[in-house]
Amino acid sequence: MDDGSPALDLLEAPAPAPKHRDAAPANHQHGHRDRLRERFSVSGASALADYELLELLLFRTIPRRDTKPLAKALLARFGSLGEVLNAPPARLREVFGMGEATALDFGIVAAVNERAMRSAVRSREVLSSWSAVIDYCTAAMAHQTREQFRILFLDKKNALIADEVQHVGTVDHTPVYPREVVRRALELSASAIILVHNHPSGDPTPSRADIEMTRTIAETARPLGITVHDHVIVGRSGHTSLKGLKLF
Structure with missing residues (x-):
């Protein structure tokens, strides 16, 4: 019944x-x-x-x-x-x-886990809570089956203004346009940005295209007073900091 x-x-x-x-x-x-x-x-x-x-x-x-x-x-x-x-x-x-x-x-x-980690990032000065940033980006992106390009926009005190996924691509590529990145930073009055994208393969090793794109964005943003703090690549096996590797 x-x-x-x-x-x-x-x-x-x-x-x-x-x-x-x-x-x-x-x-x-x-x-x-x-x-x-x-x-x-x-x-x-x-x-x-x-x-x-x-x-x-x-x-x-x-x-x-x-x-x-x-x-x-x-x-x-x-x-x-x-x-x-x-x-x-x-x-x-x-x-x-x-x-x-x-x-x-x-x-x-x-x-719920991703939302909780995002809240932790939003409530702190980003550069002083770097592990929370990495944990959040890993939770949000490491297990995605397609590449995503995310930007964290920061104010003068390095507090988070906005967290946006700019583009979603294929399993091994997502289009990124440096002028769009900088234009969006200006719209939000951001003083600095952190670039983040994922490698669905699981390996966070940066490609030559990743390095060149990061350098182009940094060079485009610098004259406008916008700092690129880092470009982080996340994968299931870990993450890589292009700034830490001194690649830009």
């Missing part, structure tokens, strides 16, 4: 209630969930492996099934916790046991 509640995805639906002689495994699973929640409550995330944190999240939309195999399958498929949470919903659903509701939960967690 339809009780009006939303239907769970078929793969996420709870298994039928076991017969009496099979009740022990169900009780064991219930105990496992309680023990995992208690460990998190008492000792925090550091006491849990990545697959166990995923299990805690999976509990939300998969009420009674053993979620450990699914958590381990997701990590095996995507390689890391960050990759799992940032994977496109369609790819998540390729893993047996994942449905729309659970994929949506993962997307929500990733979005």
Whole structure:
């Protein structure tokens, strides 16, 4: 009978209630969930492996099934916790046991994490909280499947005025026009900018085109009183600072 509640995805639906002689495994699973929640409550995330944190999240939309195999399958498929949470919903659903509701939960967690990191950047003087900037840019861009070119616009005190994605390209290229970058900085009355883009390949090593583009933007901006503090390239394997490498 339809009780009006939303239907769970078929793969996420709870298994039928076991017969009496099979009740022990169900009780064991219930105990496992309680023990995992208690460990998190008492000792925090550091006491849990990545697959166990995923299990805690999976509990939300998969009420009674053993979620450990699914958590381990997701990590095996995507390689890391960050990759799992940032994977496109369609790819998540390729893993047996994942449905729309659970994929949506993962997307929500990733979005909340990114928003929290952005708030940390906005509330501080950017250059004095460089690790927060890197964490935010990594969360926002490292797992994207297409290249994005982002600009952080700063005022005279290096506080963030605006954070904008200027262009989205292909898997290995995004068009960047130095005059557009400088024009936008002037519109916002920015005194400095930080350039950021991602390499979907995962390798943040700058290309020759990356270096030349950075030099062109810096040379175009300098006479107008706009400083390019850095150009950061982020990838799943880390990040690279062109300023740190003295490439412009």
